[in-house]
Amino acid sequence: MNATDQPELRVSKLRRDWIDDNYPTACLLASSMGEFSSDDLHDALAIQPDHSGWWGSIMAKLKCDGRIAEAGRVKSRRPEANGRKVTLWRAVV
Numbered sequence: 614m615n616a617t618d619q620p621e622l623r624v625s626k627l628r629r630d631w632i633d634d635n636y637p638t639a640c641l642l643a644s645s646m647g648e649f650s651s652d653d654l655h656d657a658l659a660i661q662p663d664h665s666g667w668w669g670s671i672m673a674k675l676k677c678d679g680r681i682a683e684a685g686r687v688k689s690r691r692p693e694a695n696g697r698k699v700t701l702w703r704a705v706v
Contacts (some may be wrong), residue, residue: 628670634660635671636671636675639658639671642654647704653700654672655668668685683703
């Protein structure tokens with residue numbers, strides 16, 4: 614059995630591929646939006662992830678790379694979030 618036969622490794626590779634494919638666009642969007650939430654990126658990115666948790670991965674990468682910083686919390690506009698608070702981000706220039 615090789616690594617691609619293991620479901621969890623296939624999902625991990627799909628997640629990495631989605632992040633790699635969408636990260637440049639996410640950087641451009643973040644820098645052009647000023648303050649934004651993951652809802653805004655969700656609306657702006659044409660290619661949606663296979664799993665909703667992947668949004669957190671791309672936001673974490675933006676933060677770790679020093680491209681964004683927390684600016685507060687806002688109520689999510691997405692119905693599936695049931696009104697929970699999400700982080701409001703600002704681009705770091």
